[in-house]
Amino acid sequence: MNRHVPPHVAAAEAREADGLGCTDVTPIKQRGQHEVFCGLTSIIWLHRKVQDAFFLIVGSRTCAHLMQSAAGVMIFAEPRFGTAIIDDRDLSGMADMNEELDKVVARLIARRPDIRMLVLVGSCPSEVIKLDLGRAAMKLNERFAPDLRVLSYSGSGIETTFTQGEDNFLQAVIGGTPRAAPDAPRQLLVAGCLADVIEDQFTRIFHGLGIENVHFLPARHAEGVPPIGPNTTVLMAQPYLTETAKMLEKKGARVLTAPFPLGEEGTTAWLRAAADAFDVPADRFAAITGAGRERARKAVSLYRDRLAGKRVFFFPDSQMEPSLARFLSREVDAEILEVGTPYLNKTHMAPDLALLPSSVRLAEGQDVDKQIDRVRADDPDLIICGMGLGNPFEAEGRTTKWSIEFAFTPIQGYEQAGDLAELFARPLGRRDLLQVEV
Ligand code: SF4
Numbered sequence: 001m002n003r004h005v006p007p008h009v010a011a012a013e014a015r016e017a018d019g020l021g022c023t024d025v026t027p028i029k030q031r032g033q034h035e036v037f038c039g040l041t042s043i044i045w046l047h048r049k050v051q052d053a054f055f056l057i058v059g060s061r062t063c064a065h066l067m068q069s070a071a072g073v074m075i076f077a078e079p080r081f082g083t084a085i086i087d088d089r090d091l092s093g094m095a096d097m098n099e100e101l102d103k104v105v106a107r108l109i110a111r112r113p114d115i116r117m118l119v120l121v122g123s124c125p126s127e128v129i130k131l132d133l134g135r136a137a138m139k140l141n142e143r144f145a146p147d148l149r150v151l152s153y154s155g156s157g158i159e160t161t162f163t164q165g166e167d168n169f170l171q172a173v174i175g176g177t178p179r180a181a182p183d184a185p186r187q188l189l190v191a192g193c194l195a196d197v198i199e200d201q202f203t204r205i206f207h208g209l210g211i212e213n214v215h216f217l218p219a220r221h222a223e224g225v226p227p228i229g230p231n232t233t234v235l236m237a238q239p240y241l242t243e244t245a246k247m248l249e250k251k252g253a254r255v256l257t258a259p260f261p262l263g264e265e266g267t268t269a270w271l272r273a274a275a276d277a278f279d280v281p282a283d284r285f286a287a288i289t290g291a292g293r294e295r296a297r298k299a300v301s302l303y304r305d306r307l308a309g310k311r312v313f314f315f316p317d318s319q320m321e322p323s324l325a326r327f328l329s330r331e332v333d334a335e336i337l338e339v340g341t342p343y344l345n346k347t348h349m350a351p352d353l354a355l356l357p358s359s360v361r362l363a364e365g366q367d368v369d370k371q372i373d374r375v376r377a378d379d380p381d382l383i384i385c386g387m388g389l390g391n392p393f394e395a396e397g398r399t400t401k402w403s404i405e406f407a408f409t410p411i412q413g414y415e416q417a418g419d420l421a422e423l424f425a426r427p428l429g430r431r432d433l434l435q436v437e438v
Contacts, residue, residue, distance in 0.1 A: 021354040025362050027344055032367025035386045036317055036342060037070075037404065038157025039165030040123065044071045045408065046169055047080045049193050050218050052116040054108065055081040057155065058101065058133060059123030080115075082108075086125045097131055098139075105140055109148065116147070117222035119169065122154040149222055151176070161342040163240035163318050163407065166193055170217060170244040173225060179251060180229030187213040187231055188274055191248065192238030195410035196220065202261075202413060205271060208288040209280045217244075228253055235274050237261065237412065239352075240319035242345045259351045260320070261412045262420060263327040264296035269351065292414035299418025300331050303425040307332040310428065313375055315385035316340035316366050317403035324384070324406060325360065326352045332421060336360045337378050340371060382428060399431045 040063055043055045057063050064083035071079070084104045086097070101120075109115065118140070120133045133152040140150040153168040154160075170191065180187075188211050190202065199216050206214045215226050226232075232253035236245060238260070245255045258273035259266040268289060275285045312334050314321040321341045328334040336356065340363040346353070353362075363371065368389075375383060375393070383393055383400045390400040401424065411420040 020358065021356045022358050022360045022362055023346075023350055023353045025353075025358060025360065027362035027364040029364050030367035030370055031365050032369065034316070034342070034366035035368050035388045036366075037162035037386070038066070038124070039155035039160050039162055039168060040067060040121065040157070041070055041155075041162035041404070042165030042169065042407075043067065043081050043121065043155065045193055046166060046218065049196075049220065050117060050222065051220050052114060052222050053080060053119055054112060054115045054117070055119045055121055056105070056108065057081065057083040057121045057123055058086065058126045058131065059083055059121075060086055060125045063123045063125070086129070086131075097129070098136055101136055102140070109144065116149065118144075118148055118150045119172070120150065120152040121165075122152065122156055124156045124158055127154065127156045127158065149176070161240075161317065161319065162404070163238070163320075166238070167241050167243050170241060171247050173218060174228060174244070174247055174251070177225050177251075178227040180227040180231050182230070184227065184229060184231040185213055186233070186278075187215060187226060188278070189215050189217055189226070189228065189232050189234045189248070189253065190237050191217045191234050191244060192236055192241055193218055194237050194412055198410050198413050198416065201415055205288060205292070206274065209271075209275055209278070209284060211274060211278050211280070230254075233274070233277050235270065236348060238320070239323055239345070239348055240343075242343070242348065245348065257348060257351055259326065259355060260323040262320075262323050263331045263417050264293050264300065264414065265330055265355075266323065266327060266352075267296065267412070267414050267417070268293055289414075296414040296417035300421045302418060303421035304332045306425045306428055307334050307421065309333060309335060310381040311335045311337055311378070312382045312384065312424075313337045313378055313380040314339045314341075315371060315383070315389060315403065316342045316363065317384075317386050318407050319343060320406055321384070321403075322349045322352045322356065322362075326355045327420065328424060329357060329360075330355055331417075332424075334382075334424075337380055338363055338371075338374060340364075340366065342366070382424065399427050401427050 047055050120137050122133050137150045137152040151172040153172040155165045219225050228251045230252040234248050234253050234255040249255055256273045259269045261267040261270040314325055319341050321339050325336045325339045329336050338361040344364040383398055384403050385400055387402050390402050393400045410416050
């Protein structure tokens with residue numbers, strides 16, 4: 001009897017057979033109109049993470065409105081970010097921008113003496129008028145050190161995507177970090193912003209594995225980043241930190257590559273990379289991770305029926321797309337049609353790409369109109385896309401999920417694997433509920 005093999009299962013079998021997944025697939029590269037948020041958006045999770053930092057955006061009213069609405073801040077709250085507005089007087093050269101900025105910073109520091117790290121964040125307007133925020137930060141540092149550390153980075157939306165804001169911020173943080181002494185004790189540095197609850201879970205696991213000297217980047221406090229050097233082994237927690245990884249390597253650190261910690265399989269492979277680097281015995285690894293793996297598998301299985309065989313299309317947005325697609329393909333048997341990503345770092349993404357079927361279409365960059373044409377031709381069950389595309393697709397009767405939710409929601413690690421599956425399953429469930437029989 002002929003065996004009926006659904007397309008997603010056939011693809012998975014092909015992947016197992018060749019072992020390369022889509023590592024060697026040549027991505028479609030298109031440049032055109034792209035629909036992504038700018039790097040300022042990453043301040044929303046960064047300011048929550050670094051609890052004694054203040055992010056001062058030097059930008060326009062548009063930048064201020066973006067942040068106000070995206071972060072949902074109430075006007076009577078004391079958030080740890082704000083915007084120094086560049087107005088007409090600044091643009092016309094009637095006011096000295098550096099003097100104006102000094103005044104804003106002095107007022108801010110007087111009002112918020114608890115701030116230990118001030119981050120000047122550049123925007124499109126500050127870049128267009130060529131305001132040198134690096135120099136401004138240097139001068140402010142001379143004035144306020146050692147009580148306050150002043151950094152700067154660009155969150156501009158010109159040719160960038162929103163997760164690059166974090167990449168730029170982390171480079172600014174480690175740029176001023178001292179080099180570790182040659183005989184410094186060995187340490188693990190987990191690079192990439194994780195919710196505190198996830199950081200705590202991973203810390204417990206690393207300690208259980210016998211890896212005691214663990215640090216996270218960004219740290220919860222301005223002073224929390226250790227000296228970095230050849231004693232440092234880096235485990236990347238987020239896939240969008242290409243430049244940060246390069247800078248860490250320049251400081252002598254060793255950067256591990258592994259699938260990113262999404263789902264049971266990804267989390268286990270990610271932890272194993274660290275365990276191997278620190279020579280943790282296999283039986284100890286199995287004992288420490290066993291219960292978490294089991295809980296993750298169980299939690300994900302609750303959503304498998306809803307997601308198995310569903311045809312999914314990813315628009316480029318957060319750079320997390322290959323890892324998310326790998327989770328969907330491997331752990332709930334979804335069929336992945338296209339994985340778009342703003343930038344594809346083939347070195348960092350190789351372990352995730354190897355676990356994707358070679359039938360997956362990869363796309364790097366964006367020409368949004370051509371991509372919309374491909375969506376219409378594919379007619380997927382679920383589209384993962386930016387907010388600007390979601391509503392128009394829903395109006396066409398398609399089912400969508402905003403990709404930014406994967407950046408805002410804690411999804412890494414064993415205990416969050418079920419939540420990750422649920423994020424994908426929720427719009428499909430909503431669509432089923434809204435189906436009206438005629
Ligand atoms: Fe808009 Fe640029 Fe400001 Fe971002 S930085 S809100 S893209 S003007």
